[in-house]
Amino acid sequence: MKRPTLLQGAYDAALAAVHGRRVVRNALQDEPPPRVVHVLALGKAAESMLEGAAEAWSGAIVRALVVAPVRRGWRGRPQAFPVSRAPGDHPVPGSRSLAAGQAVADFLGTVAEQDTLLVLLSGGASSLAELPCPGVDPEWLQMLNDRLLGIGWDIRNTNALRARLSRLKGGSALLFCGADDIRVLVLSDVPGDALESVGSGPFWPRDMSSAPPLDELGFPELRGLLDRCPAPPFVARPPHRIVGGNADARKAVVAQVRSDGVPGFDHGLFPATSVLETAVRVTRYLRFARDGVHVWGGEAPVRLPAEPGRGGRAQHLAGLILLLWNARGWPRPLEVLCAATDGVDGSSGAAGAWFDAMQGPLDNATRDALRMALRHADTATFWESLGQRLPSAETGTNVMDLLIVRLSR
8 A cells, every 4th residue: 555645745744844954044044143153962853953053153153062863874964163973872871872971061061151052952862961970870770761661651750850860961961061151942852842851951950859750660779869869050041942843843734734725633732641542532533523634743652561572652553543443443534644753663663654544444364463563562563564664764853753644534
């Protein structure tokens, strides 16, 4: 089967609308650049955001440090100024993340007081660069992050905990930099565009007096360790500006399908916290929804089994919707495309998955295979067997996932 053309076009339009180069260039192009600018680009979209800054402020930037995921064979686009690169590990901080964290601290420490620091921050930064607090063992920190990912903890609680254990997060990065002029542009990958949660808020001092719920994590030593981790001084927050987020991507989806003559409806972020509840609510709504294209965004957490297969949030959600729609007797023609905007859906090696109106009703073998894939968090294998995976891609952005659905009669 061929990928749904209308939905693919809508997804592509969303990625273009929130591409790091575009949103940063637009944010800076009408603003006179300072005399001397140092750029710290941190996160999954760091490279593309740097490109936007270079296009807008090319004459003022004197150097840049890029901290981004490891990309084989990637050398980065040549710039008119020196660019250092410190690749980090994702989604769990490893040895490269520690080296990247030290590189960030060293870079910040050499920005002169009279110069400007421009920070380009996007999601993924929490694991890409790390300097643990004294007493926090890096291997133990890896185990904690594995646990946080495995149980699908809320991202706000996850990043609040990460900030408590770090010398870079929760505003602590400010302690390494003496520049008077610090500006932060943010490409948001968190619900509500909460600035303290994007990358765990390296330049956003926050109140850390209240700890997130810890009992379900299974680390009894954690409370004592948090008590020993020094809270950073609450210094003044530099100005932060959100240049793109999931709402912008959803808006682009609606605009694209309407330009094709199809009604479009934006439903905001996913209506629930777990992936199963999200699928149930969305499927129930679609049963009687209006014809046209409907879009949701966000990240619906998947609680992983002890030995998960290959999969990701987007492919899991698409699989649940397919299974639930089939259980309802395939009441209406339905097309679905569900994908990560950063082009990487979990451990799958894909960006997401799709199915169309010709998919159902499912035969018993396909239905049972899907059930098994969902049970073992091995949805990538299922979608690959059908030839209905979206290939992984360098999208230049990261604003959570998109669920795009077309309904007809």
